[in-house]
Amino acid sequence: MWGRHHADVPVGVVDVGSNTVRLLVSANGRTVLSERSALCLGADVERHGSIPEEKLAQTEAVVAGFVGDARAAGVQAIEVLITSPGRQAANGAELAERLQRASACRTRILSAVEEGELAFVGALSSTRSTGWRTVAVVDVGGGSAQVVVGSRKTGPIWSRSIDVGSQRLTSRLLSQDPPGAEAIELARSEVERYLDKFDPPAPRTTLAVGGSARALKRIAGGRIGAAELADALEQLAATPTAVLARQYGIGEERARTLPAGAVIFAEIQRRLRTPLKVQRGGLREGALLTLAAEQSIAA
Numbered sequence: 001m002w003g004r005h006h007a008d009v010p011v012g013v014v015d016v017g018s019n020t021v022r023l024l025v026s027a028n029g030r031t032v033l034s035e036r037s038a039l040c041l042g043a044d045v046e047r048h049g050s051i052p053e054e055k056l057a058q059t060e061a062v063v064a065g066f067v068g069d070a071r072a073a074g075v076q077a078i079e080v081l082i083t084s085p086g087r088q089a090a091n092g093a094e095l096a097e098r099l100q101r102a103s104a105c106r107t108r109i110l111s112a113v114e115e116g117e118l119a120f121v122g123a124l125s126s127t128r129s130t131g132w133r134t135v136a137v138v139d140v141g142g143g144s145a146q147v148v149v150g151s152r153k154t155g156p157i158w159s160r161s162i163d164v165g166s167q168r169l170t171s172r173l174l175s176q177d178p179p180g181a182e183a184i185e186l187a188r189s190e191v192e193r194y195l196d197k198f199d200p201p202a203p204r205t206t207l208a209v210g211g212s213a214r215a216l217k218r219i220a221g222g223r224i225g226a227a228e229l230a231d232a233l234e235q236l237a238a239t240p241t242a243v244l245a246r247q248y249g250i251g252e253e254r255a256r257t258l259p260a261g262a263v264i265f266a267e268i269q270r271r272l273r274t275p276l277k278v279q280r281g282g283l284r285e286g287a288l289l290t291l292a293a294e295q296s297i298a299a
Helices: 041-048 053-072 084-088 092-103 112-125 166-173 181-194 211-220 226-238 241-248 252-272 283-298
Strands: 011-016 020-027 030-038 077-082 106-109 135-140 145-151 155-162 205-209 276-278
Touching (some): 011 053, 011 092, 011 283, 030 053, 041 053, 041 166, 084 092, 112 135, 112 145, 135 211, 135 252, 166 181, 166 252, 181 226, 181 252, 205 211, 205 252, 211 226, 211 241, 211 252, 226 252
Parallel strands (some): 011 077, 077 106, 205 276
Antiparallel strands (some): 135 145, 145 155
């Protein structure tokens, strides 16, 4: 497991996800630059099976701009990581090739296992959990969800990717605003289908990471167990997106997909049988630590 001692190397990562493209730059263990652009690539993949030319060009421009901003901030080591859009889109390889050319940076499509393990590293870097205590890390993204179980001593020992995320589930079953209780139940049944034979080791603690988790915390509070998730889902089923966004300070695009994210978290939490503790660290933080470690070794 990478530790905090790698974080003094200035590095940057561009995360191309289903909902947003994000830049994160860290130096001396602190964030010095963070940018985001909501492109909703996952909605295009769900609707068309591929990413349209217009959206490919838009993604190129956004990524090139983010990398330019990182370079201007003095960062030399930058990596572009593509998550579920690269795996799920018929033209995912083309997306990677075009972003490689536009950014002139190492660009790769993460496998589901790699995505989950980076989120695991990032989550544990921001918690005091130590030693052999078994921890589950749950990362619900726009196109897929990852669950990784392990400890700081062992690293990941079990992982599972669920090939549906908040953006895809919203497009499929929860597009009405508000979605209503009946649609929530249909979405729950859909997620149950993806969780067939889901049998992880029992964790002592479950950490939830990502934008959906942080937004859900604003509604459900700090300790998110089965009762809190049930209450949150009841509220999300009946509350319009604009009201959620205004009441809890959540971006409208995030609020639109939050009912789907909450359904996925609820079904995973029910199987892990421990409350969710929302952590700030996740995929990007894990990627930064890993990249910093590589730079330290190469120096």
